[in-house]
Amino acid sequence: xxxxxxxxxxxxxxxxxxxxxxxxxxxxxxxxxxxxxxxxxxxxxxxxxxxxxxxxxxxxxxxxxxxxxxxxxxxxxxxxxxxxxxxxxxxxxxxxxxxxxxxxxxxxxxxxxxx
Amino acid sequence: xxxxxxxxxxxxxxxxxxxxxxxxxxxxxxxxxxxxxxxxxxxxxxxxxxxxxxxxxxxxxxxxxxxxxxxxxxxxxxxxxxxxxxxxxxxxxxxxxxxxxxxxxxxxxxxx
Numbered sequence: 001x002x003x004x005x006x007x008x009x010x011x012x013x014x015x016x017x018x019x020x021x022x023x024x025x026x027x028x029x030x031x032x033x034x035x036x037x038x039x040x041x042x043x044x045x046x047x048x049x050x051x052x053x054x055x056x057x058x059x060x061x062x063x064x065x066x067x068x069x070x071x072x073x074x075x076x077x078x079x080x081x082x083x084x085x086x087x088x089x090x091x092x093x094x095x096x097x098x099x100x101x102x103x104x105x106x107x108x109x110x111x112x113x114x115x
Numbered sequence: 116x117x118x119x120x121x122x123x124x125x126x127x128x129x130x131x132x133x134x135x136x137x138x139x140x141x142x143x144x145x146x147x148x149x150x151x152x153x154x155x156x157x158x159x160x161x162x163x164x165x166x167x168x169x170x171x172x173x174x175x176x177x178x179x180x181x182x183x184x185x186x187x188x189x190x191x192x193x194x195x196x197x198x199x200x201x202x203x204x205x206x207x208x209x210x211x212x213x214x215x216x217x218x219x220x221x222x223x224x225x226x227x
Contacts, residue, residue, distance in 0.1 A: 031213055033214075035217075040123075040219075040220075040222070041219055041220070042119075042202055042217040042218050042219040042220045043158070043202065043204075043217040044217075045214060045215075045216075048214060058214070088155075090157060090158070094213050102213050103148065103160045103163065104160075104213070104215060105160075106157035106158050106159070107157055108156065108157050109155070109156070109157055111155070
C-alpha cells in the first residue's frame with residue numbers, strides 16, 4: 001500500500017532533549033513538508049523540501065532542523081532551542097510542485113509531549 | 116503575507132445542511148483546498164477550487180469567488196461521522212514547493 005508513515009504515534013521527552021520524528025513515504029513524491037498543529041489551531045509550516053538534498057524554512061522553523069538525504073525520508077529534529085515543543089506534528093508529501101492541482105497527502109501524525 | 120479566516124466552531128443537526136465559510140487575502144491566488152480532519156488524525160483532502168464556481172462531490176460541495184476572496188464548503192445530509200474539523204488552505208502563484216497556508220479550521224459538531 002502506498003502512503004506516508006510517521007513514527008512513533010506518541011512521544012514523550014524531557015525538557016532540554018533533542019528528539020527526531022520520522023516521516024517516510026512510498027508515493028514517489030518529490031516534495032515533503034512538516035507542519036505543527038496546536039490544540040484547536042490550524043497547521044503551521046515548519047520546513048519543506050522540493051527535492052532530495054534541498055529544503056527551505058517555513059513560517060516557524062526556529063528550534064527545528066531537517067534533512068532530506070533520500071527521496072522517501074524527511075526526518076524532523078525538535079531541538080532544545082524550541083521553546084514550546086509540545087504539539088501534534090504532521091508530515092505531508094505531494095507530487096512535483098509545478099503541477100497546478102497538487103494536493104498534499106498527510107501522514108497519521110506524531111503527538112510530542114515534553115515533560 | 117496571507118490572511119485566512121474561518122469560524123471556529125459550528126453545530127448542526129444530523130440530516131441538515133451546514134455551510135462553512137472561508138475568507139482569504141493573498142497576493143497571487145492559485146487555488147484553494149478544503150481538508151477534513153477528525154480529532155487526532157491526519158487531514159484528508161476534500162476539494163480543490165481554482166476557478167470561480169461550485170464543485171460538487173456527493174454530499175460535499177465547495178464554492179469559490181476569487182474577486183471576493185471567499186469560499187465555502189457545503190455539507191449536505193449531515194451524518195454523525197461528519198463531526199470533524201474542516202481546514203481551508205490557500206496556495207499562491209509560484210509558491211515555492213507547492214506551499215499551502217492553512218486557516219485555523221472550523222470544528223463542526225453534528226448532533227442527533
